[in-house]
Amino acid sequence: MTLPLLGLALERRPPETLVPLLVALYRWCVPSTIEPGAPEPAAVLATVASAGRVPAGRPLALWVGSAAEAGSPAARRAAAIVADDPAVVEDAGDRGVLAATGDHAAGRSPVSPYVRGRVRWARGLPEVAVLSQGADGWAWPGLDGPLADDLVPTAMACASAVAVTEPDRLLEAMAWAAPCVTNPAAAERAGAVDNTHVLVGDGPDERRRLATDLAGDRSLASRLSWAGRRLVERRHDAGRAAMALVGLLGLRPTLPGGAFASARLQLGLLGTPTDATIAGRFAEATAWPSMR
Amino acid sequence: MDVVVCGAQKPFLRGGAELLQENLVAAIAAEGHRAELVRLPVAWEKDRLFDAPLAWRLVPVDADLVIATNFPSYFVRHPRKVVWLLHQHRGAYDAADAAWSDFGPEDGALETQRLLSEWDNRALEEAERLYTISGVVADRLRDFNGLAAKPLYHPPPLADRLRPGPFGDYVFCATRLDANKRPQLVVDCLAHTRPEVRAVVAGRGELLDELTASVQGQGLGDRVELRGFVPDEDLVELFAGALAVVYAPADEDYGYVTLQAFLAGKPVVTAADAGGVLEWVEDGVTGLVTDGSPEAMGAAVDRLAGDRALAERLGAAGRERVKGLSWSPVVRELLGA
Numbered sequence: 300m301t302l303p304l305l306g307l308a309l310e311r312r313p314p315e316t317l318v319p320l321l322v323a324l325y326r327w328c329v330p331s332t333i334e335p336g337a338p339e340p341a342a343v344l345a346t347v348a349s350a351g352r353v354p355a356g357r358p359l360a361l362w363v364g365s366a367a368e369a370g371s372p373a374a375r376r377a378a379a380i381v382a383d384d385p386a387v388v389e390d391a392g393d394r395g396v397l398a399a400t401g402d403h404a405a406g407r408s409p410v411s412p413y414v415r416g417r418v419r420w421a422r423g424l425p426e427v428a429v430l431s432q433g434a435d436g437w438a439w440p441g442l443d444g445p446l447a448d449d450l451v452p453t454a455m456a457c458a459s460a461v462a463v464t465e466p467d468r469l470l471e472a473m474a475w476a477a478p479c480v481t482n483p484a485a486a487e488r489a490g491a492v493d494n495t496h497v498l499v500g501d502g503p504d505e506r507r508r509l510a511t512d513l514a515g516d517r518s519l520a521s522r523l524s525w526a527g528r529r530l531v532e533r534r535h536d537a538g539r540a541a542m543a544l545v546g547l548l549g550l551r552p553t554l555p556g557g558a559f560a561s562a563r564l565q566l567g568l569l570g571t572p573t574d575a576t577i578a579g580r581f582a583e584a585t586a587w588p589s590m591r
Numbered sequence: 592m593d594v595v596v597c598g599a600q601k602p603f604l605r606g607g608a609e610l611l612q613e614n615l616v617a618a619i620a621a622e623g624h625r626a627e628l629v630r631l632p633v634a635w636e637k638d639r640l641f642d643a644p645l646a647w648r649l650v651p652v653d654a655d656l657v658i659a660t661n662f663p664s665y666f667v668r669h670p671r672k673v674v675w676l677l678h679q680h681r682g683a684y685d686a687a688d689a690a691w692s693d694f695g696p697e698d699g700a701l702e703t704q705r706l707l708s709e710w711d712n713r714a715l716e717e718a719e720r721l722y723t724i725s726g727v728v729a730d731r732l733r734d735f736n737g738l739a740a741k742p743l744y745h746p747p748p749l750a751d752r753l754r755p756g757p758f759g760d761y762v763f764c765a766t767r768l769d770a771n772k773r774p775q776l777v778v779d780c781l782a783h784t785r786p787e788v789r790a791v792v793a794g795r796g797e798l799l800d801e802l803t804a805s806v807q808g809q810g811l812g813d814r815v816e817l818r819g820f821v822p823d824e825d826l827v828e829l830f831a832g833a834l835a836v837v838y839a840p841a842d843e844d845y846g847y848v849t850l851q852a853f854l855a856g857k858p859v860v861t862a863a864d865a866g867g868v869l870e871w872v873e874d875g876v877t878g879l880v881t882d883g884s885p886e887a888m889g890a891a892v893d894r895l896a897g898d899r900a901l902a903e904r905l906g907a908a909g910r911e912r913v914k915g916l917s918w919s920p921v922v923r924e925l926l927g928a
Contacts (some may be wrong), residue, residue, distance in 0.1 A: 408705065408706075408709070409705075409708075409709050409712075410705050411705070411708040411709075411712075411735065411736065411737070413684065413704075413708065413734075413735045414701065414704050414705045414708055417687070417696075417701055417704060418701055420696065421696030421697075421701060517734045518733045518734050518737075520737075521733065521734055521735060521736060521737035522733070522737040522739075523737070524737055525712055525736065525737035525738070526737065529716075561649060562645060562648075562649060565645065565648040565649065566645070568713070569648075569709065569710045569713050569714070570706075570709045570710070570713065571706065571710075572706075575641075575702075575706060576638065576641070576703075577641035577642070577645060580639075580641070580642060581645060
């Protein structure tokens with residue numbers, strides 16, 4: 300399989316905030332500075348000042364450092380707008396890609412409140428289970444002491460709701476698509492909005508009450524669950540940002556027929572684990588008898 | 592505008608979804624656009640559940656706009672995708688505990704449900720506009736997937752031909768004879784009505800033999816007619832001449848039968864867990880809503896048989912309720928016109 304070339308026209312060293320995205324892009328393409336005589340890139344990531352050097356007809360991703368640059372002629376023709384300012388990305392709509400610096404969605408699959416309920420039912424866990432972070436650690440229904448830290452991710456993946464105040468643990472819980480209650484400081488750090496991505500409470504008692512109410516409100520829990528997960532993907536995960544950018548630029552690894560690469564990208568964009576049955580079924584379906 | 596309507600095809604099965612898709616294409620054409628229906632086969636067992644969704648991701652659909660309808664056609668990729676959702680794969684969601692669902696408590700089933708929820712959310716979220724065929728379907732989407740959708744109601748098949756007629760001595764039901772439609776209730780409730788009331792059931796399905804045996808077993812052979820397939824012209828007559836329509840499916844998505852009954856000016860006797868039917872049948876206003884037991888359903892039918900004026904009043908209110916339904920506003924909304 301040959302990875303497509305992503306030409307870089309960034310004038311200078313890549314901005315620090317862009318580096319994690321460039322690293323994550325290596326799964327899908329080869330980012331490389333445009334040099335005279337080098338192979339033609341399949342697409343280009345450029346700054347506004349360098350956009351004029353982009354070969355004609357090549358899809359353009361534009362690194363935008365300010366709102367003013369976002370209004371430039373180059374931005375209007377770009378297939379993707381890449382920035383480290385969430386407001387610029389938001390304004391760009393479907394073309395916007397945030398240069399995220401974390402990888403909080405990696406290895407954490409979203410589990411909807413409905414499936415969480417099925418998991419608790421199948422495992423004989425409490426019908427309603429609120430996981431809450433306090434001064435003494437993590438509390439889980441039925442446990443006298445705190446929950447062991449290595450069990451917290453599992454609990455985050457099956458809890459009815461999670462009350463959490465530590466910013467990184469909030470992102471972790473939202474990545475698992477847990478309906479979350481948090482404090483104003485952690486919400487702000489995550490870029491989470493009250494009643495859109497999380498519920499915000501000032502003190503431990505209020506957060507516990509909100510979490511209990513949230514656990515019993517199926518529609519609100521489902522809405523926050525998915526909105527929280529999407530927030531993590533959009534703002535806090537370079538891998539998802541790379542996938543989004545690859546999709547916007549139409550980059551495809553080259554393989555005879557190209558079908559496998561296209562399917563692989565689609566499976567990835569849908570969030571499919573690499574060991575999912577459908578991945579194997581597709582590989583089986585394209586293992587032509589004449590090629591074996 | 593060139594519009595492609597996308598739908599799933601379960602080979603050798605034909606029901607409300609197929610009728611809706613075909614009628615939608617006709618309605619789009621009637622508004623002066625070109626429209627085509629594209630269907631791909633689907634498998635519902637969990638081991639093959641993702642095959643058809645992945646196929647929809649890869650199929651090139653060239654059109655100005657696509658309208659996806661049921662699972663998994665909304666996995667189609669298009670820059671202008673509109674979803675008018677009939678239903679998701681209910682066996683993985685609200686009907687996971689139904690006898691026909693293959694989702695149990697084992698790890699593989701739970702992971703399949705998890706992944707399907709994620710895929711559904713991502714595919715549905717792509718739509719530039721998200722509609723459902725009823726409030727019930729919108730509620731499911733909100734509760735299971737956290738997504739907001741707007742219900743968009745459309746007229747049923749035969750809408751232009753159904754008409755009121757005299758209130759006869761039989762209750763009518765036109766339905767597939769499948770477990771989720773609960774046709775057994777029509778038969779069972781008759782044992783709790785006055786003897787002069789009859790029942791006519793139109794439709795085919797896997798429960799035909801079971802229903803036939805039940806009719807005989809309850810000694811209702813002279814009061815229950817299982818007509819099987821009935822041509823459209825006969826359906827119109829059967830609706831027109833009925834005393835009432837008995838229709839109590841389990842958590843129905845929409846329920847054409849209800850609307851057809853109302854267009855024929857007939858009240859509907861139903862159950863409190865009938866889903867989309869209850870968006871139309873208001874107890875004591877356009878029909879009678881019961882607890883779904885044969886006794887309660889029978890008592891409701893008996894009440895109408897003993898009070899024809901009530902039946903006429905409820906039927907007229909139902910007809911009034913659906914008189915504004917038409918395809919034209921549905922098409923305009925879907926096309927964003």
